[in-house]
Amino acid sequence: MHTLKHIYNILKGFLSDFSGKEFLVFLFFLALSGVFWLMMTLNETYEVEFKVPLVVSGVPKNVVMTSEPSDTVRVSLKDKGYVIMIYTTYQKLRPLVVKFSTYADKQSGQGEIPSTDLVKLVRQQIFGSTSITALKADQLTFTFNYGQNKRVKIELTGNIVPTDHYYLAHVQISPEFATVYASRAVLNNIQNVFTEALNISNFNDTVTRVVALRGIAGAKVVPAKVKITLFPDVLTEGSVDVPITTINKPESLVVRTFPQTVKVRYNVGANLYRFVHPSDFVVNVDYREIAAHPSDKCNLYLHSNSRFARDARLENSQVDYLIEQH
16 A cells, blocks of 8 residues: 555655646647547548348248359448548448249249349448449359258269278268259259368378368258268288189080189288178189180180179189080
């Protein structure tokens, strides 16, 4: 308390002497010059861009907006500085509300909001001295329908590469299907909906991402985003012995190969190893090739029908053979 009283006495003494009075005069003229500067500044003409919300009202409940106009309009206003300050502080521009029924063409399922109509709505909110120098919007058109839709499968796009010795065992998309709202002509050309490109590499554990779906011109896709879950698995090598069969031979002939089976090697996920069987592979000898090009050995051809085996290959691509007459 004693300290505060001491400070008060010092200030009182400073302001009571001649130098204190000079300081007050200085402050007065400083404030006065600031006021003059502010008045001159506000009297200058400025052009400022304002962002004004755009709202389409009165959309019927049975109408689906498949594409919408921009939700913001950029308006450039030109006037004295003090008027511009009023728009920024006291009288902010209200949203521009347009009626759906005024601009919707029910036959074509399209609508367009003329920029001149938006200028009129802005003009209703500003002073007569203010001029509108520009009005811009990314899109002032919209499309709609009365519920026509199509359910289509969602496809993942991008580059998914697990780390070494792993492979992508499964991709889970949730939900698997999207509902597309559009005109019948547009729906007829839509077979799938694709995600935005998802690029993930060098992973060896389950990965989950939320990915947006690609937009379709003149259509609305629901949902707008999906959850993608990637399941990698360790690659291991497996092998099975597969019988060698002959195709394109006369019934009167028998083609015997030595050996009669061949080993097929393949890569498979560790969790899927038990699902690969010898019957998933077919190894053929083509008699027509043997007849056209006789040799000591014949070529083997592998056909894999396995859903799980990857990079299937023959241990030997040729074998000895013998042709016998029935």
